[in-house]
Amino acid sequence: MIKEEKKNLISKRYFAQLKTSHERYAEVFRKLGFTINLSNPKLPNKAILPYKVKKFFPDLKHKKIIGIAPFAAHKSKMYPLEKMKIVIERLSENHIVLLFGGKNEIPILNSFEKNSNILSVASKLTFSEELETISNLDCMLSMDSGNGHLAAIFGVKVITIWGVTHPFTGFAPFYQPKEYALLPDLEKFPKIPTSIYGNKYPETYLNAAGSITIEKIITKIESIL
Numbered sequence: 001m002i003k004e005e006k007k008n009l010i011s012k013r014y015f016a017q018l019k020t021s022h023e024r025y026a027e028v029f030r031k032l033g034f035t036i037n038l039s040n041p042k043l044p045n046k047a048i049l050p051y052k053v054k055k056f057f058p059d060l061k062h063k064k065i066i067g068i069a070p071f072a073a074h075k076s077k078m079y080p081l082e083k084m085k086i087v088i089e090r091l092s093e094n095h096i097v098l099l100f101g102g103k104n105e106i107p108i109l110n111s112f113e114k115n116s117n118i119l120s121v122a123s124k125l126t127f128s129e130e131l132e133t134i135s136n137l138d139c140m141l142s143m144d145s146g147n148g149h150l151a152a153i154f155g156v157k158v159i160t161i162w163g164v165t166h167p168f169t170g171f172a173p174f175y176q177p178k179e180y181a182l183l184p185d186l187e188k189f190p191k192i193p194t195s196i197y198g199n200k201y202p203e204t205y206l207n208a209a210g211s212i213t214i215e216k217i218i219t220k221i222e223s224i225l
Contacts, residue, residue: 006196009168020170041175043155047132056119057096063117064138064225066091067156069100069147070109074198077144077163079217080210085112087141087217092117095225098133100147139221143209144198148173157224161217163209164201166193182220185211 005018026036054060068091070084079087091097092115099109099120109120121133134140134147135154142148144165148158152173160173160181167181186192189208194201201208 006169009166010193010195012191015168017168018170020172020174022174024170038175043175044135044153046154047135049136050125050129050132052125052129053098053119053121053133056116060096063094063096065096065098065136066221066225067098067100067134067137067140067142067147067151069140069142069145071101071105072143072145072163072198076194076201076206076208077165077198078209079143079161079163079212080207081108083210083214086214088112088118089114090214090218091221095138098137100130100134100142138225141217141221142173144171152176159217159220159224161209161212162192163198163207164189164192164194164205165196165198169193169196171196180220180224182212182217184208 008014009018022038026038029036068088070079070081072078088097095117097118099112099122101109101122103123106122109122112118113120121130125133131150134151134156137151137156140148140151140156140158142158143161148160151158152175158173158176158180162181162183167178172181184192188211189205191202191205192208194205
């Protein structure tokens with residue numbers, strides 16, 4: 001049934017919000033007798049920000065902290081890096097920007113460290129320290145990827161950028177307003193979502209996320225800080 005619903009969404013037999021993954025899991029536990037109410041979740045408390053991060057920012061108390069995770073499992077789900085570089089630099093004019101990513105992405109993230117308000121934490125923190133850091137963010141900007149979900153667990157405001165996938169598939173971060181999902185120009189890219197995971201798409205859709213303007217991203221983030 002679930003596979004059929006997703007297939008219908010991709011083929012455009014209908015275009016509507018599917019039940020979220022969080023709700024599907026909750027239904028399983030309800031059948032086992034547990035009482036679960038996702039409309040009023042109890043989220044973890046903010047952790048202490050690791051010293052490894054604090055030592056870089058002497059004026060930390062007077063600035064907002066924005067996390068940015070520019071990568072995803074598939075390039076079709078990523079915002080073009082040349083545009084993301086501009087987003088990072090613009091946001092760092094008034095805020096602290098922390099960059100998140102994996103081992104293979106370290107050189108690119110390090111190249112984004114253009115001023116003292118930008119820090120890549122990739123390889124600098126343990127996973128536990130990354131979670132502690134994420135819990136202290138005022139906002140996370142991520143693709144349709146894991147870092148957005150980790151931030152959402154702590155109740156951090158998560159702005160997501162979508163490429164060839166779509167929040168209607170049910171994989172948007174938990175307990176986040178739908179207005180926090182920034183979508184490509186669906187008139188130019190009407191086949192979105194082209195797949196559930198972003199691994200299948202027409203060649204001309206590879207950079208669909210790039211149709212989201214830099215100004216739209218920055219305006220949205222500034223509006224929720």
